[in-house]
Amino acid sequence: MSKTPAALFDKVWDSHVVKHIDDGPDVLFIDRHFIHEVTSPVAFLGLESRGLKVMFPEKTFATADHNTPTINQHLPVQDPLSANQLKALESNSAKYGISHWGLGNPKNGIVHVVGPENGITLPGMTIVCGDSHTSTHGAFGAIAFGIGTSEVEMVLSSQCIMQPRPKKMRINVNGKLGKGIVPKDVVLYIISKLTAAGATGYFVEFAGDVFENMTMEGRMTVCNMSIEMGARGGMVAPDETTFNYIKGREKAPKGEAWDKAVAYWKTLKSDEGAFFDKEYNFDAADIEPMITYGTNPGMGIGITKKIPSAEQIGSGKASFDKSLAYMDFHEADNMIGKKVDYVFIGSCTNGRIEDFRAFASIVKGRKKADHVTAWIVPGSHIVEAQIKEEGILDILTEAGFQLRQPGCSACLAMNDDKIPAGKYAVSTSNRNFEGRQGPGARTMLASPLVAAAAAVTGFVTDPRELI
Amino acid sequence: MAYDKFTVLKSTAVPMPIENVDTDQIIPARFLKATERKGFGDNLFRDWRFENDGTPKKDFVLNNPIYSGKILVGGKNFGSGSSREHAAWAIYDYGFRCVVSSFFADIFKNNSLNIGILPVQVSEAFLDKIFKAIEANPKTELEVNLPEQKITIVGDGASESFDINGYKKNNMMNGYDDIDFLQSLKSDIQTLATKSIY
Numbered sequence A: 001m002s003k004t005p006a007a008l009f010d011k012v013w014d015s016h017v018v019k020h021i022d023d024g025p026d027v028l029f030i031d032r033h034f035i036h037e038v039t040s041p042v043a044f045l046g047l048e049s050r051g052l053k054v055m056f057p058e059k060t061f062a063t064a065d066h067n068t069p070t071i072n073q074h075l076p077v078q079d080p081l082s083a084n085q086l087k088a089l090e091s092n093s094a095k096y097g098i099s100h101w102g103l104g105n106p107k108n109g110i111v112h113v114v115g116p117e118n119g120i121t122l123p124g125m126t127i128v129c130g131d132s133h134t135s136t137h138g139a140f141g142a143i144a145f146g147i148g149t150s151e152v153e154m155v156l157s158s159q160c161i162m163q164p165r166p167k168k169m170r171i172n173v174n175g176k177l178g179k180g181i182v183p184k185d186v187v188l189y190i191i192s193k194l195t196a197a198g199a200t201g202y203f204v205e206f207a208g209d210v211f212e213n214m215t216m217e218g219r220m221t222v223c224n225m226s227i228e229m230g231a232r233g234g235m236v237a238p239d240e241t242t243f244n245y246i247k248g249r250e251k252a253p254k255g256e257a258w259d260k261a262v263a264y265w266k267t268l269k270s271d272e273g274a275f276f277d278k279e280y281n282f283d284a285a286d287i288e289p290m291i292t293y294g295t296n297p298g299m300g301i302g303i304t305k306k307i308p309s310a311e312q313i314g315s316g317k318a319s320f321d322k323s324l325a326y327m328d329f330h331e332a333d334n335m336i337g338k339k340v341d342y343v344f345i346g347s348c349t350n351g352r353i354e355d356f357r358a359f360a361s362i363v364k365g366r367k368k369a370d371h372v373t374a375w376i377v378p379g380s381h382i383v384e385a386q387i388k389e390e391g392i393l394d395i396l397t398e399a400g401f402q403l404r405q406p407g408c409s410a411c412l413a414m415n416d417d418k419i420p421a422g423k424y425a426v427s428t429s430n431r432n433f434e435g436r437q438g439p440g441a442r443t444m445l446a447s448p449l450v451a452a453a454a455a456v457t458g459f460v461t462d463p464r465e466l467i
Numbered sequence B: 001m002a003y004d005k006f007t008v009l010k011s012t013a014v015p016m017p018i019e020n021v022d023t024d025q026i027i028p029a030r031f032l033k034a035t036e037r038k039g040f041g042d043n044l045f046r047d048w049r050f051e052n053d054g055t056p057k058k059d060f061v062l063n064n065p066i067y068s069g070k071i072l073v074g075g076k077n078f079g080s081g082s083s084r085e086h087a088a089w090a091i092y093d094y095g096f097r098c099v100v101s102s103f104f105a106d107i108f109k110n111n112s113l114n115i116g117i118l119p120v121q122v123s124e125a126f127l128d129k130i131f132k133a134i135e136a137n138p139k140t141e142l143e144v145n146l147p148e149q150k151i152t153i154v155g156d157g158a159s160e161s162f163d164i165n166g167y168k169k170n171n172m173m174n175g176y177d178d179i180d181f182l183q184s185l186k187s188d189i190q191t192l193a194t195k196s197i198y
Ligand code: SF4
Pocket: A065, A066, A110, A111, A112, A131, A133, A347, A348, A349, A407, A408, A411, A412, A429, A430
């Protein structure tokens, strides 16, 4: 008798269900739990007040990133509230026996950059963190998603959370990407088609040539932003690209355990005929360099296009107008040529070495535009070291840029890296919400190439003209 | 953390007919620096509610004294964005116990249920009806009946049923949370952990 064909998602989910509750959620076992300073302190307080222990401290990893300064990290953190959160993370980790990569640790960096980089993230795992961009880890064929603080407390105390089983969506992108089109463009394009809520209630599998031919870092960029279309998470089936990336990393399995793991990981793909509640197909040839013009990541267009109307994108008029008013943009405006005050390259979306290589490829031999302030922030110390080793720092310095130290930085502007009110930023991060990068800041999301083109010209510019 | 039991809530409501209200608006990141769950209500909708110098913005609905109540009615795709439970804490701390919308972002919905806010998802048409009723009369009351899974516009009498899974419903009605339940499953959890290759 043949078995019912299963999707990649089902294979991973089903192997982690401790208990199914009728007319309720599944109790899901969690293989890896990442914590950071902002969403964990209250969870630890909760544990304490109930007198509970951490059930598997070796399955939780702590890193400081959201609040950390990106200059002078060797000095004490100035903001007393931030300093307090960082201290709480450190002392809670020490108290419960959790590994902690705080400021100054050579492994420190943004949680979704350091997990994969150190081989903590592996295919077939369930991975959670009190941060919505945990979806990044889905690039390895893991079920990875963001949770709230109550759930952080659940994972600490029982290594489980309670989740209703989401529906399944598959997004296929086939064909060949044009010159200057990078993974960020692919995902911004998909979100612009599905809207910011288009995948709510779903877990997404990304499939097709474009993802098969993509590097791990590119897949991470794509899965990272699956939350921006409302999905719980996104995943890509693991393959040789995945195994090659993981092999030899510090916490990856070694020797016999490696062979055993790879044999299992090879079974992690959607069977022929697996059921999906929804399926979309896109053609790589239709994708241009993308940029957003509004205040949610679904409001993106090809860089050579004009800003659409509410009717054209099927949005409510009042919300659409409010969004354009915030940006001080207008329907039918060209994006090309808009003045740019700030450029931010970094975050868990585009803060990996390939992103800085791409940025440098355009900046090389050019100069930073005088009126642009650029914040160049590696995702981790390991990325920072690579930037130096590969000579990228020299290219940046020659062009008039400075490199900052790792952290979330202007992605959410919890530290001092805030875009001033009214100013325009081209940002490689993931959210263009009102005030996300500082009160009143106006964000245009784009790829590292578009960011680089803006940084050297001072205006929104098609990067293909500079390649 | 324990929260109030939820059965039937009858209250006036605060209308916010804006789509895609994201968690960065509900509570901006710069107010997430506390290490305790206290006082988040003061910064609920901070940048929509106050000028930079702290003076209230007159045209924002929370500053309009004709609207009040324990129910917040929001536009489509409420709570998108970050996983910060602080957003739900801020709403709870301000005094809301129920949020009504035609569509909720997943994580926000989970977080709300975990801390005792009932997210009530209604049809677009019914949401529109609620907004119109409140516009016509700001004193309009809504009745949210959890045991019957029904929301009614009091006076007008129009009502609609809403979904919630049986497990969460029971938790909400009794003020239970998941942590105690999970503690009771320890041996099953241990069994699965032993089989895991990770
Ligand atoms: S870089 Fe931005 S999105 Fe990523 S973890 Fe940090 S704050 Fe969250």
